[in-house]
Amino acid sequence: MNSAGEVVLSARQVVKTYGSTRALKGVDFDIHRGQVTTLFGENGAGKSTLMKILSGVESPTGGEIVLHGEPVRFDSTVAAREKGISIIHQELSLAPNLSVRDNIFMGRELRTRTGVDFAEEARQTRALMTELQEDIDPSTLVADLRLGQQQIVEIARALSVNAQILIMDEPTSALSAAEVEVLFKVIHDLTARGVSIVYISHHLEEALQVTDHAVVLRDGAIAATAERSEIDLEWIVRRMVGAGFDLGEPPAGSQQDQVALSIENVVADGVDDLSLQVRAGEIVCLYGLMGAGRTELLEAVAGRVPIESGTIRLAGQDVSGLTIAERIDRGLGLVPEDRQRDGLVQTMTVGRNLSLASIESFVRGAFLSRGAERRLVDGAIHDVRVKTAGGDAAIGSLSGGNQQKVVIGKILATGPDVILLDEPSRGIDVGAKGEVFRLLAERAKAGLAVLYSTSEVGECLSIAHRIVVMRRGRIAAEFDAGVTKETIMAASGEAVVA
């Protein structure tokens, strides 16, 4: 009856439509007791929709949910939670102004006759933190925690309700390798206790380490299902995109004799006396763990944060004291890490987002030239291959990958000599990742200097001519394209995850 592997929760022919868009087209999906089931799929394949239906956030349009052999209907997430189903969302949903303890017990405070039993809450919080091997005091404000620690708190909160089925949507996107390892241990402990896990991640290699079952979703339908032992990375990728998996190789034949960007002894918040040069036509990959200082370095170079000392030169000219706008004019642009927060203006159309950074170039007299703007937008949509109905489409109608292409296209439209990209592959699917990298390789061939950061080793060993590993605000090592993953990871201070 309670044997491991038994199906505890399943979706039967689940259909979900929004208007006339069919997000799910009759999906069968099983969750096994005490095992990890990973759902693979590109953005927009329907993963999140399916998870929302299973956790009660949304109701299915057709089909049924079967829990322990009985058809059930969840009217709300509360109803689903009462049946032991808990979900950790991709985006953090913590209140930064409250303590860790208050966040974990938010909405279900332990009551005494007169108030809240804070002591007991703190005790349970401490126990959870011990289990997660994270030394966080229950009274710490969430705002004071690193992003990775916040993710841990989020996981602790989901665990604290004693969930029997735990859905994790991209739980590792903000975690360091060490934290990921701890999370995987927790997952093993949970499954040993009979908890069933549904795991969603863009980080395929990582997911393969932890999963027992693999389910691939494509275009709202199940593309393939298999046991872990039967499959490998290639298998998943092929079924996700229906094509080979190749992020490309360093473009050959570009002239690399002029230094386009020169960072000289720069000290800034999180950056410690760092020097680095990128030549025109060269692609440099900046690898490092969370907190290694990659984002801080790129933001300092782009002018978002001031530098304390050192010099930043563009084609030999000192730009250290210039504003962001002036640096864009001189040919330096940043594609930020957080697309939603720093990259896009959600209230504007695709076209207006694309033209935003280069808007002054199509002023005619006192007014904007609509024709010139349309030409630029149409050109950019074509150049960076944004899949959209056109420049007038809402930016929110695009998938994550296409939104990322809009942010990149916006900077490319300014005609830069140097482009900085902070985690350009974050939250986009394999297909879009490949396209973004191809695009950068093409531009590099035409003389663009590219400096991109990543926390996925696989992405270093693609189009980059040179790999720079950052650690604690400094450059720990530099490699040529032929280096192995293990060498890079060792240089970054990352234990090689078995």
Added chain:
Amino acid sequence: MKPPDRDRQMNVGKLILEGRAFLALLVVIVVFSLLSPNYFSVSNLLTMSSHVAVYAVLAIGMLLVILNGGIDLSVGSTLGLSGVIAGALMQGVPVFGVRLFPSVWVVVIVTCAVGALIGLLNGVLVARFRVASFVATLGTLYVVRGIGLLMTDGLTYNDLGGDPALGNTGFDWLGFNKLLGIPIGVLVMIVVAAVASVLLSRTVFGRWLYSAGGNERAAELSGVPVKKVKVWVYVVSGLCAAVAGLILSSELTSAGPTAGTSYELTAIAAVVIGGAALTGGRGNVRGTMLGAFVIGFLSDGLVIVGVSAYWQTVFTGAVIVLAVLLNAVQYGRKRPRKKPADTPTDTPKTLASVA
């Protein structure tokens, strides 16, 4: 992308939703025309329009601030002070024992400059010193009103007519005269609206404003001078308040220090009824103008029909709440529901699910 058949399905509902300010105006006009035979006459419509002009000019300044994601509570006080300054100048300025009477054009320019200066103060407080716009402009609301009261000792300038012998006549021209049968105040409103409309839709500044209001961080990284934009919207708002103050005191041929009390709320209401989002980045001049007309035509209509002033307050409030509700419906619908993880609307659900 939405398939076309869904578009057709939604068309009627969408049209009603997006044209709601226009429909509301039609309903107001039709209802009051049925209730009172005098309502729908050219002369009454023009009279009401010149009342609307004051609100509309204020509201356009407010629209720019709201598009930027801020709020300007000081416009009512600025309007009052503008009237007082114009009134004081009309009474003559003592210089070295001689009383100088500046011409009306000088009065107008000085008044506008004072309005812009108050706006500049707001803008610098909000943009440079990062004071929340609500608090900064609440402060200036009190300070500016206080200055107006101090200047007049709480009294009202009743004579703004000027004297032909002193060469400063013509102040009432703004409030009483007509050009081609249209009151000057209404013409000023039309000009202000047209300029603002072109500014928003056809200039770099407009695009900067929409982007900074929609996502300041992203705009800044795209090279938009977000601070400069922020300072300027408050300057324009102050300038608009001064113009509105001139129109009002000219219409009344008097200027009291308490004029324009709570007008800032009427202006905010007009912007909101016009479909702008208080979170910034969404809204346009057309909507705001319709919003101002809805409020003005509604309250004048209630007066004409003989409804008590207390009920007017209730009706105006109800219209505002309704407008905000519809805004929520409209912007809620436009969000991509397929990937709610990207949208702020999903946060409450997320909280509920784990809490």
